[in-house]
Amino acid sequence: MQVKRFFAADMRQAMKLVRDELGADAAIIGTRRVAGGVELTAALDYQAPAAPVQANPALEAELRKTQAKIASARAELAYREASEAPKDRQLFANESLLAPELPATPVKLERPAPAPAPEAPAPSIDPTALEQMRSELHGLRELLEMQLGSMAWSQLQSRRPQQAGLWRRLQRMGLPAELANGLLERVSNIHEPRQAWRMLLAHLAQSIQTPKEEPLEEGGVIALVGPAGMGKTTTLAKLAARYVLKYGAQNVALVTMDSFRIGAQEQLRTLGRILDVPVVQVDPSQSLLQALAPLARKRVVLVDTAGLPANDPALRLQLDALANRSIRAKNYLVLAATSQSQVLKAAYHGYKRCGLAGCIITKVDEAVSLGEALGLAISQHLPVAYLADGPRIPEDLQVPRGHQLVSRAVSLQTPEEPSEEAMADMLAGLYQGAVRRVG
Incomplete structure (x- = not known):
């Protein structure tokens, strides 16, 4: 060895x-x-442990008999201990029959009270040892x-090579393991590889929600939220230009809540001058409802927000303002396809308190995969309202459909096959997630 x-x-x-x-x-x-x-x-x-020995019915029967005898003996011993004290009291009570000239006096047996056990001193716990034990358990x-x-x-790979091949293709698309596992279960009965792949993509397209009507067509207050660097301001410019080219500039207005980023307000004012639309700035001392009051007659009001850290108190105030029912804002989470899965999840959990009507996926032209963003949209039931795939305004903004998003995700899949370690880690993460849900 x-x-x-x-x-x-x-x-x-x-x-x-x-x-x-x-x-x-x-x-x-x-x-x-x-x-x-x-x-x-x-x-x-x-040396691997020997294979488990097949069960022996006779041995199991003897074991059950032995267990029954042990249980019976314990029950009989407990019964004898319980009945011992009454027998002693009956014996002393019958002394009147042996000596009738003496008055029968019942004798009460009093057992001495057990001495209280000395309290054991509380064991002192060494924080260093406890932390070391926790670290070792985590490593194990x-x-x-x-x-x-x-x-x-x-x-x-050995038992179901077709499923293993589909797993690899879904990993190349960047889809989360839980979503991929659910899709593979739906095509587990299809044995022809090409047909299984086509049906799997069809199920994926059905899982993606898209709005029945374009948000700009519905009108109202449309706010773009999300962390810094996701492309909120550029996307808002594309939306404004898209609406102006189709309906004119008289029924649209721009509002900015970003008073933190340098140049953000000037960038929006420049856009307003180019499109000939009004731009309103929300001061920190002013409520969003007050800022929107003069724009009540506008058919569409586009609101640009600040990308603040999750622990910033100003973010909570901003999201509470957007969640005001009097405003009835439709808030769309802007997600960059270039972001990692954990970043996208953190963005969703940080901004969901304002009430999300859907999401907008940006920077698709710079992304190496689309599966992470689509996986979040599917798992959190967020309709994908728009897809931004370039810097041009407003040409690089599309209203997507499910099959179009799937086709784009397939075209962006990485050419390299995932390594064996990556696939093993993926299944380990899937197992870990199942254990957490059960726990």
Whole structure:
């Protein structure tokens, strides 16, 4: 047996070192946290545990009989202990029959009260040891999840190679694991690969919600919200130009709530001069309702908001103003397709308090995949109102449909096949998510 220790910054790097040097047949026999990372002990040619022995009916029957006898003996012992004291009281009470000349006096047996046990001193908990134990448990859990993901992916490739191929294609599109798993379950009975792929894309297109009518056609107050850098102001310019070219400038107005970013208000004023539409600035001391009062006769009012950090108190005030029922604003979350999945999720959870009517996906021309943004829109039931795929105003703004978004996502999929480690990590994350939901 070859035993070797590996040191790395985290568990994933340590596992990669084990695979590269000892191969996939190596077994992990120990892990522990050390200064600067983790220490992982692995062994090659580690003897696997013997296969489980088939159940023996006769042995199981004898075991059940033994368990029944033990339970019966415990019950009989408890009954004897409970009936012992009454028998003693009956024995002393019958003394009047043995000595009739003496008056029968009942004797009450009093058992001495048990002495109170001395209170044990509360064990002192060492915070350092507790934190070390928590860290070791976390590392062990991470290791188990990685091993489960690797085992699940190996079994999937060997038993269901068609499903494994579909998993790879969905990963190239950037779709989240939970969404991909649900789509694959819906085509699990289709054995022809091309037909399964076409049906899978059809189910994906049906899962994407799009508005039945364009928001600009409906009119009203339309606010664009989202973190900084998502493209809110550029998208608002495209919406304003799109409306002016179609209906004229007399029924549209622009409102800016961004008093934090340098040049944001001047940028919107320049746009207003070009389109010949009024631009209203909301001062910090002024409410949004007051700012919108002079624009009550405008058919469409486009509101640009500030992209503030999630912990900024000004963001809460801004979202509360947009959530005011008197304004009846339709708030659209602007999501850049170039952002990572965790950034998109954080944006949704940070801005959902104002009430979201849908989302607008921007910077599609710069993105390497569209699956992350579509996955968030599907999981959170956000209709995709617009798709921005270029800098031109207003040409690079489309009202999408589900099949168009799927076609665009397929065209943007990465040409490289995902690695075996990436697929194993994906299944490990899927398993971890299922455990959290059950817990």
